[in-house]
Amino acid sequence: MVKLRSSAYAWLLLLVSMPVLAGRSGEPVQPIQPPKEINLALADLGKKLYFDPRLSRSGFISCNSCHNLSMGGTDNLKTSIGDHWAQGPINAPTVLNSSLNIAQFWDGRAKDLKAQAGGPIANPGEMAFTHPLAVSTLETIPGYVREFALAFGDDTIDIDRVTSALAEFEKTLVTPDAPFDRWLLGDDAAVSDMALNGYRLFKESGCVGCHNGAALGGTSFQKMGVVEPYVTQNPSLGVAGLTGADADRFRFKVPTLRNIELTYPYFHDGEAQTLTEAVDVMGRLQLGRRFTAAENQSIVAFLKTLTGAQPAFILPQLPPSVDATPRPEPFQR
Numbered sequence: 001m002v003k004l005r006s007s008a009y010a011w012l013l014l015l016v017s018m019p020v021l022a023g024r025s026g027e028p029v030q031p032i033q034p035p036k037e038i039n040l041a042l043a044d045l046g047k048k049l050y051f052d053p054r055l056s057r058s059g060f061i062s063c064n065s066c067h068n069l070s071m072g073g074t075d076n077l078k079t080s081i082g083d084h085w086a087q088g089p090i091n092a093p094t095v096l097n098s099s100l101n102i103a104q105f106w107d108g109r110a111k112d113l114k115a116q117a118g119g120p121i122a123n124p125g126e127m128a129f130t131h132p133l134a135v136s137t138l139e140t141i142p143g144y145v146r147e148f149a150l151a152f153g154d155d156t157i158d159i160d161r162v163t164s165a166l167a168e169f170e171k172t173l174v175t176p177d178a179p180f181d182r183w184l185l186g187d188d189a190a191v192s193d194m195a196l197n198g199y200r201l202f203k204e205s206g207c208v209g210c211h212n213g214a215a216l217g218g219t220s221f222q223k224m225g226v227v228e229p230y231v232t233q234n235p236s237l238g239v240a241g242l243t244g245a246d247a248d249r250f251r252f253k254v255p256t257l258r259n260i261e262l263t264y265p266y267f268h269d270g271e272a273q274t275l276t277e278a279v280d281v282m283g284r285l286q287l288g289r290r291f292t293a294a295e296n297q298s299i300v301a302f303l304k305t306l307t308g309a310q311p312a313f314i315l316p317q318l319p320p321s322v323d324a325t326p327r328p329e330p331f332q333r
């Protein structure tokens with residue numbers, strides 16, 4: 001088992017040492033597992049970087065601005081707000097359990113968390129910085145120089161190390177121990193009859209065809225609007241934005257349904273405000289099925305059993321800037 005140096009990760013230790021119940025076999029959904037191996041020095045550094053707005057041009061936007069860990073790892077906005085109050089083009093997916101995704105972003109254009117993490121720092125509509133400027137800012141901060149040396153063995157700071165640390169921290173952002181996980185592990189009393197009925201409908205009507213595995217999503221790319229076309233003002237094309245292929249139009253990575261109660265609004269354009277609406281749209285557009293109000297309610301009750309233990313840690317204290325650290329100028333164009 002991993003040896004946990006700091007009390008900051010004690011909650012993970014608790015989960016690692018949970019008693020293993022017999023469990024139900026043959027279900028298309030599996031319990032969330034705590035991460036197997038975490039490099040704690042690297043994750044601690046990544047946690048600081050995750051909360052540090054000095055990785056943005058304005059000195060005001062951190063990863064946590066749009067993936068707020070007090071709000072299910074999202075911003076609860078239709079689309080995100082970036083540098084200079086820019087309206088983002090697409091809904092921010094949660095970072096929770098993102099290590100379980102086959103690839104990152106709605107269209108899967110980043111192959112893993114490390115590849116993803118460099119994107120927002122340099123994205124003009126998000127943190128609007130450059131990698132060299134972000135690195136040179138960190139290099140002026142003695143506290144960071146020490147931390148990089150601790151995590152990597154020498155005090156070189158580069159974007160590769162920054163993104164490695166961010167990715168390592170993100171690996172800790174799993175949410176095990178949801179009521180539904182306890183049910184999967186054999187605890188009959190963990191979820192209500194209504195929620196179980198919803199799970200039955202979820203399986204029988206075909207939702208599991210796309211939302212399966214430990215994250216109930218993140219395992220494939222699928223068309224939005226299989227039976228009926230999806231209508232939206234949002235210009236995102238999904239995978240077709242990368243391939244140009246007509247068949248890939250509106251193909252998106254299937255989002256995880258873990259913690260879905262927390263990550264509203266829904267869909268890549270954020271147009272579904274409530275779970276009731278999202279379930280109704282999914283039933284009609286993906287499966288050609290109109291759920292009754294009672295069926296919809298049961299499925300929503302099931303979805304709410306997927307809220308797991310949220311990451312709990314001591315808020316990191318960021319090493320202070322020194323005289324030589326460039327000052328942010330958030331209002332300059």
Ligand code: HEC
Pocket residue numbers: 050061062063064065066067080081082083088090091092093094095098101103104105106107113116117118120121125126127166
């Ligand atoms: C201005 C808001 C904003 C900021 C700041 C931001 N993100 Fe994001 N993030 C988004 C949006 C929007 C997407 C979806 C973009 C897309 O799919 O095209 C996203 C996608 C992701 C994903 C992919 C999740 C998935 O399921 O595909 C991860 C992981 C992620 N961000 C981590 C980070 C990290 C780490 C940082 C800090 C370095 C960060 N984000 C900063 C808005 C933001």
Ligand code: HEC
Pocket residue numbers: 202205206207208209210211221222223224226252253254255256257260263265266267268269275278279282283286287299
């Ligand atoms: C053919 C594959 C497929 C099937 C079947 C399917 N989904 Fe989805 N689901 C998706 C895709 C793709 C998205 C993302 C669509 C988008 O954002 O435009 C999605 C999004 C969602 C969302 C919103 C997630 C978020 O974070 O925005 C919910 C909730 C959801 N599905 C529930 C269901 C339920 C309940 C069923 C069964 C009634 C179902 N899905 C059936 C592929 C599917």
